[in-house]
Amino acid sequence: MEFQSLGRREVDQRIGLLDRLAACFTDHRNPESIEHSVRDLVAQRDLTGERRVREQDRGNPLAASSTLNRLELGLPESATSDRYKRIAADSDAMDRLLVDLFLESYRKPPRKVWLDLDATDDPLHGQQEGRFFHGYYRCYCYLPLYIFSGEHLLCARLRTADKDASSGSVD
Structure with a gap:
């Protein structure tokens, strides 16, 4: 599939990316108290400040940044009991999704796959x-680690910078 000329909405319509990504989360919130579904939160997560304002101006209610942060901060082992972080990501499911998307982009699976492992700095401002x-x-x-095959992201790991760039890889 060729997506370079398509926008985010068109790509989502073709491959169901938002639904598939939202399925990688477990939501332990009270269903009667939910204003924004996990799918809505995932869709809003990649909006820049300017795009968020435009969406809001169009009458689309947006989640507060504290609600969006719950997507990133909830831990599977404590999501059922933590009052504020009740959404937990399944990192294995996300890894599988990235590989599935890679394989689906081919009519038949490639015979060989070249992996490119890249570590790069993600500068911090403050006392994170x-x-x-x-x-x-x-x-x-x-010092996050990214694994690509061509233009396809296969894996992403957020890591602290006290690690060697190749930490987590194998020969």
């Missing part, structure tokens, strides 16, 4: 948990 000064990048940062 896990911050670490990285001498190479000369800043406090995280």
Whole structure:
């Protein structure tokens, strides 16, 4: 599938990305108290400030940033008991989704796959948990690991910068 000329909505309509990504979360909130579904939160999560204002101006109610942060901060082991972080991501399901999307982009699965492992700095501003000064990048940062095959993202891991760039990979 060729998506370079398509917008986010068109891609979502073709492959059901938002529904599939939302299915990677478990929502332990009280259904009667939910204003924004997990799918709505996932859809809003990638909107920049300017786009969020435009969506709001169109009459689309948006979740507060504290609600959106719950997508990222909820932990599976505590989501049933934590009052504020009741949405938990299943990281294994997200990994499977990225690989499934990669495989679905081919008519038949490729015979060989070349993996490109990239670690890059994600500079921090403030006293975030896990911050670490990285001498190479000369800043406090995280050092996420990304695994690509061509243009396809297959895996992403947020890591602290006190690790070697190749940490988590195998020969």
